[in-house]
Amino acid sequence: MCEFCTKHGDGQVWFKNAANYGRDLAADLRRRGYIKDFFTSTIEEGVASLGRLESLYRRKGRLPARLTRAMEERAKEEHFGQVVTIEDIRTLVGKAATVVRLPCACRWAALKAENRCCYSVSYTPDAWYEDLDMGYFGMAQDEGLERLSPAAAIGQMEALEKEGAIHTIWTMMTPFIGAICNCRPADCLGLRTLALDVELMFRGEQLAVVDEQRCNGCGACAEACSFQAIGSRPTADGHRAVISPLQCYGCGLCRNACPTDALSMTERRHSPPASL
Numbered sequence: 085m086c087e088f089c090t091k092h093g094d095g096q097v098w099f100k101n102a103a104n105y106g107r108d109l110a111a112d113l114r115r116r117g118y119i120k121d122f123f124t125s126t127i128e129e130g131v132a133s134l135g136r137l138e139s140l141y142r143r144k145g146r147l148p149a150r151l152t153r154a155m156e157e158r159a160k161e162e163h164f165g166q167v168v169t170i171e172d173i174r175t176l177v178g179k180a181a182t183v184v185r186l187p188c189a190c191r192w193a194a195l196k197a198e199n200r201c202c203y204s205v206s207y208t209p210d211a212w213y214e215d216l217d218m219g220y221f222g223m224a225q226d227e228g229l230e231r232l233s234p235a236a237a238i239g240q241m242e243a244l245e246k247e248g249a250i251h252t253i254w255t256m257m258t259p260f261i262g263a264i265c266n267c268r269p270a271d272c273l274g275l276r277t278l279a280l281d282v283e284l285m286f287r288g289e290q291l292a293v294v295d296e297q298r299c300n301g302c303g304a305c306a307e308a309c310s311f312q313a314i315g316s317r318p319t320a321d322g323h324r325a326v327i328s329p330l331q332c333y334g335c336g337l338c339r340n341a342c343p344t345d346a347l348s349m350t351e352r353r354h355s356p357p358a359s360l
Contacts, residue, residue: 311332
C-alpha cells in the first residue's frame with residue numbers, strides 16, 4: 085500500500101475508506117475555513133505561483149530540492165490527490181449519498197472559462213460544498229452547484245474520459261475526501277506540477293500492462309499517454325509497446341486508445357514506507 089493508505093486507509097486503499105468522507109471530518113472548523121477560502125488561497129495563489137515556478141524551471145532546469153519538498157509536504161496535509169481509473173469512479177460514485185457537479189477552479193483561475201468537470205462526492209447527507217465561495221465564479225451561493233444522481237455523474241465522467249480527461253481524487257484538508265476532478269494535464273494545477281518534478285498527487289493504484297501477443301506496435305497508446313510512460317522496443321516482426329512502471333500514473337487512457345485491446349490495468353505493487 086502507498087503511504088496514504090497506510091496512514092489514512094484503515095487497512096485499505098485510502099480513497100475507499102468511507103471514514104474519509106465522514107460528517108465528523110466535515111464539521112471540523114479549520115477545514116470549513118479552508119474550504120471557504122479554497123478558491124482564492126489554494127487555487128488562485130497556486131496558479132500564480134505555478135507561473136513563477138515554471139519560469140524558474142525553464143531557466144534552471146530544476147527547482148530547489150527544499151522548495152519541492154515543502155510544496156509536497158504542504159499538499160499532503162491540505163490538498164493532495166491520486167489518479168484513479170474509471171472502474172474506481174464507478175465504485176466510489178456509485179455508492180455516494182451526494183454528488184454535486186461544480187465548475188473547475190483550475191480552469192477558471194487560468195482561463196476564466198467555466199468548465200464543469202469537478203464533482204463533490206460524499207457518503208453522508210452533509211453538504212460540505214456549501215462552504216465554498218461561489219462568488220469566485222461570479223455566481224450566487226446557490227448557483228453553479230448541480231445536484232446529480234450517481235448514475236448521471238458516472239456517465240458524465242465516462243464521456244469526459246473519452247475526450248482525454250484524467251480522473252483524480254483530492255482531499256480537502258487530509259484525509260477528508262472532497263472532490264473528483266476530470267481534467268486534461270494542461271488545465272489541471274496538480275497535473276501541471278508534474279512537469280516541474282513536483283508530485284502533488286500519487287500514481288494510481290493501477291498500472292498499465294501490455295499483452296505482447298496483441299500489441300502491433302502502432303504507437304496509439306504512446307500518443308494517448310500524458311505522462312511519457314510508454315516507449316517501444318524492436319522485435320523480429322516490428323515493435324512492441326513498453327511501459328515504465330515509474331512513469332505510469334495508471335489513468336487508463338492508453339487502454340482506451342489501443343485498437344487491438346493489447347493494454348489492460350493491473351494492481352500496482354507499492355513498497356512499504358521506510359518507517360515500517
